[in-house]
Amino acid sequence: MSSQMALLSGNCGGESFSAVIRESGISPLRADGIEILQMNITRQCNLSCRHCHVEAGPDRIESMDRKTLELCLLAADTHPIGTIDITGGAPELHPDLPWFLEQAARAGRRVIVRSNLVILQDSKYAFYLDLYARLGIEVVGSVPDYRLDRAERQRGKSTFLQAIASIRELNQRGYGIPGSGLILSLAHNPSGAYLPAGQASLEHEYRFRLREAYGIEFNRLFCLTNCPVGRYQDYLVNSDNFDDYMCTLRNAFNPAAVQNVMCRTTLSVGWDGRLFDCDFNQMLDLSVNSGAPKHIRDFDYNKLAGREIMILDHCFACTAGAGSSCQGELTPS
Amino acid sequence: MTQSYYEPKDLADFPNIGEFAPEEAKKFFDYYAQATGPGKLTEREKALIALVVATVRHCPYCIDAYTNKCLSLGVDNDEMMEAVHVGAAMVAGDVLAHATQIRKIIRKKGM
Numbered sequence: 001m002s003s004q005m006a007l008l009s010g011n012c013g014g015e016s017f018s019a020v021i022r023e024s025g026i027s028p029l030r031a032d033g034i035e036i037l038q039m040n041i042t043r044q045c046n047l048s049c050r051h052c053h054v055e056a057g058p059d060r061i062e063s064m065d066r067k068t069l070e071l072c073l074l075a076a077d078t079h080p081i082g083t084i085d086i087t088g089g090a091p092e093l094h095p096d097l098p099w100f101l102e103q104a105a106r107a108g109r110r111v112i113v114r115s116n117l118v119i120l121q122d123s124k125y126a127f128y129l130d131l132y133a134r135l136g137i138e139v140v141g142s143v144p145d146y147r148l149d150r151a152e153r154q155r156g157k158s159t160f161l162q163a164i165a166s167i168r169e170l171n172q173r174g175y176g177i178p179g180s181g182l183i184l185s186l187a188h189n190p191s192g193a194y195l196p197a198g199q200a201s202l203e204h205e206y207r208f209r210l211r212e213a214y215g216i217e218f219n220r221l222f223c224l225t226n227c228p229v230g231r232y233q234d235y236l237v238n239s240d241n242f243d244d245y246m247c248t249l250r251n252a253f254n255p256a257a258v259q260n261v262m263c264r265t266t267l268s269v270g271w272d273g274r275l276f277d278c279d280f281n282q283m284l285d286l287s288v289n290s291g292a293p294k295h296i297r298d299f300d301y302n303k304l305a306g307r308e309i310m311i312l313d314h315c316f317a318c319t320a321g322a323g324s325s326c327q328g329e330l331t332p333s
Numbered sequence: 334m335t336q337s338y339y340e341p342k343d344l345a346d347f348p349n350i351g352e353f354a355p356e357e358a359k360k361f362f363d364y365y366a367q368a369t370g371p372g373k374l375t376e377r378e379k380a381l382i383a384l385v386v387a388t389v390r391h392c393p394y395c396i397d398a399y400t401n402k403c404l405s406l407g408v409d410n411d412e413m414m415e416a417v418h419v420g421a422a423m424v425a426g427d428v429l430a431h432a433t434q435i436r437k438i439i440r441k442k443g444m
Contacts, residue, residue: 146407190405197405201376205407244341248401251345 004233005284007242008313014250017315024255029309031277034301035265037081038326039064039072040279041097042089042271046119049155051144051189053230053283056089068273068296069100075299076109085266085326087114087279092125105135114187114326116155117141117163129166133173138183140222140326141167146209150191167216176217184217185328189224193241195248195321196223199329222328225249227280227317249316257323260330263309269296277309279326280317286310344394377406384413385420 021027041064045056064072076084084104091097091113104111113132119125132139141163145151148160167176167184174180186206190196203221210216226232228245236242263277267288273296276282287294292307323330351358369379380402387395403413 147409192404194401194404197402197407198376201371202407205377247342247345 002285004229005286005312007233007237008228008284014247017311017313017319020250020253020316021255021258021311024258026255026258029258029261029311030264031267031305031307031309032264033305034079034081034267036083036085036262036267037072037076037269038085038087038266038279039069039269040087040089040271040282041069041091041100042094044093045088045090045116046093046122047090047116047155047159049116049142049231050235051154051191051226051232053227053232053280054089055230055283060089062271063094064096064269064271064273066096068269068271069096071273071296071299072269073100073103075296075301076104079301083110083112085112085114087326090116090119092119092128098128098131101131101135101137105137108136110138111135112138112140114140115142115166116159117143117166118155118159120166120169121162129169129173132170133175133182136182138185139170139175140185140187141170141218143167143186143206143210144189145191146206146213154189154191164210164214164216167210167218168214171217176219183219185220185222186218187222187224187328189226193236193239193245195225195252196324198322199223220328222326223322223324224326224328225317225320225324228314229280230283246313246316249320252320253316254319254321254323254331257319257321257330260323260325261309261315261318262325262327262330263318266326267304273297275299275304277307278318280314281310284312284314286312339393341397344397347394377403377408380406381408381412381416385416388417389420389424 018027021029040054043054043056043060043062044058045060046058048057072084075081086097088094092115101111101113120129131137142155143151143163144154151160170184171177173182175182175184188196188202188206196202199221202223206221207218210218228236228242233242236245266278268276268278268282270276270282275288275292275294275296276286277288281287288304288307289310290308292303293300318324318330369383370376371379380399383395384399384403387399400413
């Protein structure tokens with residue numbers, strides 16, 4: 001067991017996630033279909049953000065091969081999976097991404113790319129701005145804070161204004177503009193050991209501040225709770241915040257959020273084709289279990305659509321307060 | 334032995350104060366949620382007011398809770414400190430305003 005897993009298996013000074021959901025009458029937690037196929041196609045990234053649960057960076061070499069990309073397409077094409085959600089690392093660094101997007105966006109399927117936005121300012125990757133617009137790709141851009149100092153504390157120097165420049169260029173292509181059909185969502189996550197506020201309240205603040213300071217627009221804000229996995233766990237441990245953060249997550253447990261956690265309708269595919277309940281479990285190497293196939297080449301919709309979810313105490317991050325997912329809050333704040 | 338009357342984990346027990354007085358606790362929590370939730374004042378403005386009251390009242394639980402809430406709501410560090418100075422000024426003003434009582438007595442007792 002990895003040291004990260006061990007830390008999350010130690011109950012962190014309180015009841016385990018599995019005990020808490022059992023007491024709430026929601027155990028075992030099972031998937032309820034597969035609406036979203038989330039693919040982590042590369043762990044390489046141009047940034048090395050301090051909160052990154054993937055621990056992505058320029059030196060990572062893990063990358064999904066063409067065969068696995070094709071198997072993902074086949075699974076989505078032959079089953080009722082409405083959304084393909086592409087993440088990384090920086091997906092734009094994957095050489096097959098342009099080809100894959102052309103294939104995935106056929107027949108009007110919803111395709112999401114999670115971009116750090118900074119990479120779109122690199123002339124080698126700026127062509128994605130037009131490609132995304134032409135294919136109607138939904139862009140979820142990381143903007144952890146609307147203030148430069150807090151955002152750069154998390155993502156590194158000179159990243160904030162580059163992300164703002166990319167949003168401006170996406171706006172010029174129609175992204176974030178009502179009626180254009182091109183969706184630009186921004187992702188907020190706290191720059192420290194605390195939880196995000198309600199999505200409605202922060203979205204209002206983001207919209208007002210970003211419009212006033214930079215004249216940029218977006219469709220909606222996703223508030224994401226930082227999950228105590230990867231570099232964020234290291235940060236919590238090194239800053240002596242781990243126990244306190246876990247206690248905060250546990251105290252904010254919301255049974256209503258459990259019903260809507262993303263793992264119930266999402267299947268996560270790793271760079272090597274292995275299957276997971278979510279991107280966080282992927283980084284903990286905690287693959288799907290209870291008889292469900294573990295690799296995309298053995299994809300079996302019926303077995304996977306009702307699988308039992310693998311849980312540990314990091315799952316408290318998705319059930320705290322209004323809940324948290326790659327699509328933001330799980331219950332209205 | 335390092336023990337204190339104030340333990341951070343005690344804050345988690347706060348929702349259980351209704352154990353022996355459930356009706357009163359329910360009324361309190363309903364009132365608390367109404368009073369601190371967004372109304373004509375935003376949640377952000379109310380969190381800053383609560384932080385100042387917490388600091389003035391020296392409540393470690395409330396200072397912990399509302400510093401975190403202000404951070405979550407995107408309140409700037411300097412906004413929090415500026416707000417606390419309002420509390421500090423009010424406390425100082427409160428003390429000094431009571432000096433009028435001293436002066437009143439001095440005037441009365443003096444020849």
